Amino acid sequence: MTTTPRFYAELLENIRSIAISIQLPSPSNSTTKLDLDSPCLVNLHHDGQSTLLNLPGNVTPAAALALRICKPGEQTLCYRLPVSPPKSLSTETENYVPWTAMELNKEASTLFNCRACRAEVIPRGRIKTWKDLPSGNWEEMMDFWHCHKPDESHSHSHIDKTRYAPLQRGYVAESGTALVNLTYFLLAEADCSEAVEVSEPTTGEHDPHVLHCKSCKSILGVVDKKSSGDDSSGASRGWTLYKWALCDEKSKPFPMQCFLAAQLIDLAENNGTRRIIFTAQEVKLRVWVFSTDIRYISSDIGRVMRAVKVFWQTGAGDKGGLMGTEGFEEVAIHKHLLDGLQEVIERGDQTFGEWSIGMVERFERRPEVM
Numbered sequence: 001m002t003t004t005p006r007f008y009a010e011l012l013e014n015i016r017s018i019a020i021s022i023q024l025p026s027p028s029n030s031t032t033k034l035d036l037d038s039p040c041l042v043n044l045h046h047d048g049q050s051t052l053l054n055l056p057g058n059v060t061p062a063a064a065l066a067l068r069i070c071k072p073g074e075q076t077l078c079y080r081l082p083v084s085p086p087k088s089l090s091t092e093t094e095n096y097v098p099w100t101a102m103e104l105n106k107e108a109s110t111l112f113n114c115r116a117c118r119a120e121v122i123p124r125g126r127i128k129t130w131k132d133l134p135s136g137n138w139e140e141m142m143d144f145w146h147c148h149k150p151d152e153s154h155s156h157s158h159i160d161k162t163r164y165a166p167l168q169r170g171y172v173a174e175s176g177t178a179l180v181n182l183t184y185f186l187l188a189e190a191d192c193s194e195a196v197e198v199s200e201p202t203t204g205e206h207d208p209h210v211l212h213c214k215s216c217k218s219i220l221g222v223v224d225k226k227s228s229g230d231d232s233s234g235a236s237r238g239w240t241l242y243k244w245a246l247c248d249e250k251s252k253p254f255p256m257q258c259f260l261a262a263q264l265i266d267l268a269e270n271n272g273t274r275r276i277i278f279t280a281q282e283v284k285l286r287v288w289v290f291s292t293d294i295r296y297i298s299s300d301i302g303r304v305m306r307a308v309k310v311f312w313q314t315g316a317g318d319k320g321g322l323m324g325t326e327g328f329e330e331v332a333i334h335k336h337l338l339d340g341l342q343e344v345i346e347r348g349d350q351t352f353g354e355w356s357i358g359m360v361e362r363f364e365r366r367p368e369v370m
Contacts, residue, residue, distance in 0.1 A: 004051065005044060008350070010296040011056040011083065018055055022077040034067040034077075039084060042067065056295040056304045058084040095265045096365045098254055099243055101180040104130040112246045115253040117216035119195040121246060126191045128176045133186065173224075173238025182266055183259040185241045186224060192239055196220060207281070208334060211239060219336055220245045254363075257344045260337070261308045261362035265292045267331070275328040280335040285342055286313045286328065288355070296359065300347070306362050311355040312345050 006023040024032070024046055035043040039058035044051045063081035070077065104110055104127075112122040171186075173179055179186040197214045201207035208222040221241040244256040267273045267289070274289040288311040297304045345358025 004049075004299075005046065006299045007044075007053050008296065008298045009053070009055055010294060012080075013294075016083045016085075018057055018059060018081045018083055020053075020055075020077075020079045020081065022053070024075050024077065027073050027075045028070055028077065029072055032070050032072075034070065034079075036061075036064040036067055054297055054302075054304070055081075056297050060084050094365070095182070095262055095269065096363050097182050097243070097259060097262045098251065098363070099180070099185075099248075101130040101132040104178075104180070110248060112241075112248055114195065114213040114216065114218055114220065115245055115247040116218040117213060118247070119213055119215040120193045121196060121213070121220060121241065122178075122185075122187070122191065123193050126176075127178045127187065130178050130180050133171070133179045133181045171237065179238075182262045183243055184221065185243065185246075186238045187241065188238050189236070192241070196239070198223060211241065218245060222334060255361065256340045257361050258363045260341050260344065261360040264289050264308050264310070264360060265362065268292050273329050273331075277328050277330045278338055278341065279330055279332050280338040283335065283338055284315050285338055286315065287341075287345075288312070290357075293362070294359075305359070306364055307359040308362055310345060310358050310360065311352055312358055313355055314342075 003025050005025060007021065009018055009020045011018050020042070022044065026047060028046070031045060031047055033045045035045070036059070037043045037052070039060075040055045042053040042055065044053055059081040060083070066079055066081055069079075109125045110122070110127065111120065111124040113119060114121050171179065173186050173188045173191075175188040175190045177187075178191065195214050197212050199210050199212055201209060208225065210219055211221040211223065212218065213220055219242075221239060224237040224240045242256075242259070244254055244259050247253040264287075267276065269292060276287045276289070278285045278287060289308060290311055291309040293306065294309050295304055295306055341360070344360055345356070348356065348358045350357035
């Protein structure tokens with residue numbers, strides 16, 4: 001049996017309050033008391049022990065009155081504390097991720113290594129130009145435009161196929177130019193070093209060819225195959241290298257979950273997709289993006305975190321409870337990405353009905369990466 005209290009505190013921006021939940025090691029009694037030591041620090045006294053609980057924001061002096069209420073015999077204490085007005089409005093609302101095309105083009109030359117063993121993956125000077133990839137629904141928009149574009153003759157038989165061929169082909173990585181997405185780089189095979197090797201699919205012919213580091217066998221990315229509609233030969237657009245599998249000379253490696261959070265934010269805010277069934281092979285993970293930007297702290301992490309809050313269930317399921325089964329969009333992702341997402345969200349122990357609650361840490365822009 002644990003002898004230390006567990007707690008969770010979340011900043012509720014919309015209603016200007018902080019919700020706190022404290023799990024005591026034994027029921028509350030006459031020794032149980034909570035003091036507000038500072039606007040962002042609560043001191044919990046219980047059975048002769050004192051525990052400092054940091055808050056994810058500053059509360060008003062009125063919070064001290066709320067903390068005085070402590071009924072005996074309760075093992076879980078819940079409070080909602082009023083938050084002080086912010087000194088200035090935050091402007092950090094962008095879905096920032098490191099290594100944007102703009103940042104990389106400012107560098108004279110950039111070298112990327114395998115984050116696990118530091119083997120060279122993208123040699124210095126190999127990439128001359130970095131370009132942002134269009135949004136995920138770009139190709140769908142191009143298909144729609146091509147089918148419905150103005151046509152003088154109003155006849156599909158008179159379409160200038162040569163003129164519009166580039167739009168139908170989509171994008172392909174060219175040597176010397178890397179295409180930059182939120183979570184990966186797409187570049188030509190020739191621009192990667194010999195430290196990258198390709199492995200054949202192990203489960204099915206439609207599964208991707210995985211890129212490994214020759215030195216440590218870490219997964220670096222996948223070969224990006226064109227769809228059958230793009231190219232009947234199944235040729236490659238290029239090699240996709242995951243940002244979290246790489247590191248540069250200036251910064252520490254970034255965790256996978258921050259890039260996964262960026263993808264969830266993009267789906268929710270740019271595509272309007274908050275209810276998702278992620279699929280990989282036979283595995284399914286049902287996710288509802290509840291909030292794309294929260295700040296919280298718990299006894300497990302010990303510091304204020306900025307995160308995406310999700311409700312989740314394994315399997316496509318039909319036990320959706322309050323959210324039902326309708327309105328979910330299926331999104332296919334690679335198996336190791338699904339495993340990484342599931343590993344992160346399984347760390348939480350909160351539930352909501354038949355749903356589990358998970359947090360996915362998101363990036364915050366810092367001066368050294370601006």
